[in-house]
Amino acid sequence: MSDLTSQDQGYGTSARQGCPFHDIRQKLRRVGLRPTRQRVSLGWVLFAKGQRHVSAEMLFEEAMKERIPVSLATIYNTLRQFTEAGLLRELTLDGAKAYFDTADHDHHHFVVDGENRVIDIPADEIDVASLPVPPAGYEIARVDVVVRLRKIDG
């Protein structure tokens, strides 16, 4: 915020393959969020750089690595705002940490019991037949399937 004023949009030219910054800005505007420097940068990490599952801490470290000046509080705010805007999905696993994944496709998740790792299950590899009837007054907003894995004894 003080030592990076000259890197307003680029964070080094090598990171600009495909120049997705404009796309990110559009994406943010479309959901009513001001494309601020932090949001655009974090959006780039999440949507252009291929980070699919992150916790607040992971995104923070990723941002540090990319020389994106951002505070942890803003990471939390941004994850929340992106989630509320529908750009991300919260995925809460055992333990107290929340994970977020990019929400642009329909998929489910493998999670390994003790590990902090989440693996996508492509939508066509799983099939939920016969959804239950929701209680009166409610409709199904979405269905999350979490397939918990166990290391094969070895």
Next chain:
Amino acid sequence: MSDLTSQDQGYGTSARQGCPFHDIRQKLRRVGLRPTRQRVSLGWVLFAKGQRHVSAEMLFEEAMKERIPVSLATIYNTLRQFTEAGLLRELTLDGAKAYFDTADHDHHHFVVDGENRVIDIPADEIDVASLPVPPAGYEIARVDVVVRLRKIDG
């Protein structure tokens, strides 16, 4: 612990319908947990009294209501131990709170977005066809389906 010594096992005779305390003791012994006063009492609340989904806080309040002298730390310990023993299942939803449900049947869950409410989906009302192939070295331990509900706009 000091004012309830005379209620060692009964907590009032009216609560003993069917006298499930012995069953609870057996259940605990079977999984290698000493049937202490607290564990038996909490087990009774969870398994005999029909409490199906609880958070630590809910179980604590329930225990207070039943005049079961138990500390919050013991609630946490007990929930953890029961879960490790396979008597309970942890169900982590959005937000920081963990929920636990009795694990003796195969079922999934409805959850309503903003509310602290969990509703069982009977196993026969949902059907996951075509499970995905787990990554090499792993096997599927269990599949959790969470159907998120939204109040029909009113």
Next chain:
DNA sequence: TTACGTGCAAATAATTTGCAGTCCC
């Protein structure tokens, strides 16, 4: 008896919030 369990209070860990300064439109 003796190891295991429990209660208390203090310690952690993740996340949120209040407020002063900053930036986008």
Next chain:
DNA sequence: GGGACTGCAAATTATTTGCACGTAA
């Protein structure tokens, strides 16, 4: 310029832990 956004640090919330005492086997 003005309201939305960010950063910092302090506050909250859920949960864990260390240790002295109590209790089941």
